[in-house]
Amino acid sequence: MRHIVIAAGLIASLGLPAAAQSRKDLSLDVRQYITVDAPVVALTHVRVMDGTGAAPVDDQTIVIEGNLITSVGPAGSAKVPAGAKVIDLTGHTVIPGLVGMHDHIHYSAAGWRNINLSYSSPRLYLASGVTTIRTAGSLVPYEDMNVKHSIDRGESPGPRMHLSGPYISGPHSPLPVMAELDSPEEARRVVRYWAEEGATWFKAYTTIRRAEMKAAIDEAHRLGLKVTGHLCSIGYREAVELGFDNLEHGLFVNTEYDPDKKPDLCPTGSVPKLIDLDLNSAPVKATFQALIEHHIAMTSTLPVLEALVPNRPPELDPRMLEAMYPAVKEGYLKARDLMAKNPNAGLSEGLLKKAMAYEFAFYKAGGMLAAGVDNTGNGGALAGLGDQRNFELFIEMGLTPVQALQVMSANGAKVLGVYDKLGSVTSGKLADLVVIKGNPAVTPRDIRNVTLVFKDGLGYDSAKLLASVKGIVGLR
Ligand SMILES: [Zn+2]
Numbered sequence: 001m002r003h004i005v006i007a008a009g010l011i012a013s014l015g016l017p018a019a020a021q022s023r024k025d026l027s028l029d030v031r032q033y034i035t036v037d038a039p040v041v042a043l044t045h046v047r048v049m050d051g052t053g054a055a056p057v058d059d060q061t062i063v064i065e066g067n068l069i070t071s072v073g074p075a076g077s078a079k080v081p082a083g084a085k086v087i088d089l090t091g092h093t094v095i096p097g098l099v100g101m102h103d104h105i106h107y108s109a110a111g112w113r114n115i116n117l118s119y120s121s122p123r124l125y126l127a128s129g130v131t132t133i134r135t136a137g138s139l140v141p142y143e144d145m146n147v148k149h150s151i152d153r154g155e156s157p158g159p160r161m162h163l164s165g166p167y168i169s170g171p172h173s174p175l176p177v178m179a180e181l182d183s184p185e186e187a188r189r190v191v192r193y194w195a196e197e198g199a200t201w202f203k204a205y206t207t208i209r210r211a212e213m214k215a216a217i218d219e220a221h222r223l224g225l226k227v228t229g230h231l232c233s234i235g236y237r238e239a240v241e242l243g244f245d246n247l248e249h250g251l252f253v254n255t256e257y258d259p260d261k262k263p264d265l266c267p268t269g270s271v272p273k274l275i276d277l278d279l280n281s282a283p284v285k286a287t288f289q290a291l292i293e294h295h296i297a298m299t300s301t302l303p304v305l306e307a308l309v310p311n312r313p314p315e316l317d318p319r320m321l322e323a324m325y326p327a328v329k330e331g332y333l334k335a336r337d338l339m340a341k342n343p344n345a346g347l348s349e350g351l352l353k354k355a356m357a358y359e360f361a362f363y364k365a366g367g368m369l370a371a372g373v374d375n376t377g378n379g380g381a382l383a384g385l386g387d388q389r390n391f392e393l394f395i396e397m398g399l400t401p402v403q404a405l406q407v408m409s410a411n412g413a414k415v416l417g418v419y420d421k422l423g424s425v426t427s428g429k430l431a432d433l434v435v436i437k438g439n440p441a442v443t444p445r446d447i448r449n450v451t452l453v454f455k456d457g458l459g460y461d462s463a464k465l466l467a468s469v470k471g472i473v474g475l476r
Contacts, residue, residue: 036459097131099412102372122158307380
């Protein structure tokens with residue numbers, strides 16, 4: 001029995017359907033968004049930012065055959081197969097499909113709304129160029145699983161999904177939907193159950209204790225699954241010793257710099273003290289060294305943090321306001337207004353900058369940084385649109401556009417273990433590509449100008465997908 005479970009887990013962990021999706025099986029609901037569907041497609045005269053960290057190259061031709069990229073090279077000498085559908089992309093840039101590592105189907109918004117957006121989230125991700133997501137914790141795991149199956153069967157549009165089980169927490173978890181693990185036995189049982197159901201990741205949450213955490217990680221690893229966490233009761237260096245594969249959110253959830261931290265307990269009021277943390281100090285260097293030595297990635301989720309800072313983002317994305325359900329929009333704008341009027345509300349700009357500097361220092365030290373939106377908090381970071389905002393925030397942080405893109409594509413694919421299949425614009429990889437009008441290597445904001453998103457070689461109309469979620473984000 002066990003080997004069957006492991007085999008199923010391996011297939012699921014690639015984020016690929018067990019059998020290749022036949023194009024003729026696509027539902028009408030999916031078809032209505034597809035504007036490019038041809039056996040061979042050539043994207044000509046386009047700038048390529050390939051996601052590997054290489055400099056952008058102008059005037060390239062990308063050939064797609066079936067669901068694969070079969071060549072990338074100078075337009076002048078490229079061999080375009082006879083009968084190919086040729087799309088002249090002069091003035092455009094192609095990047096790899098983004099890999100969102102903290103990309104929930106659920107959404108939290110002002111007024112304590114928590115809702116699983118199984119209709120709008122997948123569409124927002126795909127429309128924004130996010131072709132692969134890891135859910136990083138689920139409020140309603142069976143609903144997320146059914147969404148994934150529906151996408152894989154070609155019944156509804158959306159990204160490739162890597163599923164996590166329910167959040168695993170300790171007693172007194174902050175949300176009543178989490179598994180509140182109270183013994184190592186229970187930890188192993190919960191992991192085994194959800195592994196059989198199809199989860200390939202687990203996300204630990206704030207109050208979990210070391211004994212349960214260790215049991216959960218060991219059981220997950222025995223079954224070939226991985227574990228990440230939004231920590232509090234466990235510090236990063238303890239997490240390294242416990243065997244975590246990935247850690248979410250960076251500085252604010254790493255409580256190990258708080259002198260009042262007690263084992264297995266969440267200290268209170270750690271975050272404001274971080275403003276004085278010396279990023280060149282021995283404890284910070286020790287954290288980075290431990291993560292790097294054990295190949296543990298840090299997932300940056302700046303858009304959700306930024307939304308908690310007064311008057312940030314400086315300009316509201318009109319696409320976000322259009323997508324929001326009216327009551328959700330009203331709640332968010334009210335919360336934003338209150339923060340702007342009360343200088344002590346929310347998170348200070350200085351703390352946001354500190355969190356950025358911490359992640360930048362980790363990156364500079366050679367750490368593996370990945371990225372996700374985390375569409376929770378006060379509702380100001382939406383699926384997909386928030387992933388695009390990541391690109392701009394990384395550049396504000398100090399990364400070059402090429403580095404930011406690498407973090408958001410190749411690095412995510414590496415952490416998921418699928419970099420041999422996707423995560424860069426490379427011949428032989430899956431044709432998951434994003435077409436952008438303009439040049440995000442020079443004008444970061446151009447990342448928002450997505451026109452076409454290829455997933456498995458099929459080109460989806462970004463504007464049409466966005467239009468399909470107008471006024472419903474926060475509702476369904
Ligand atoms: Zn989250």
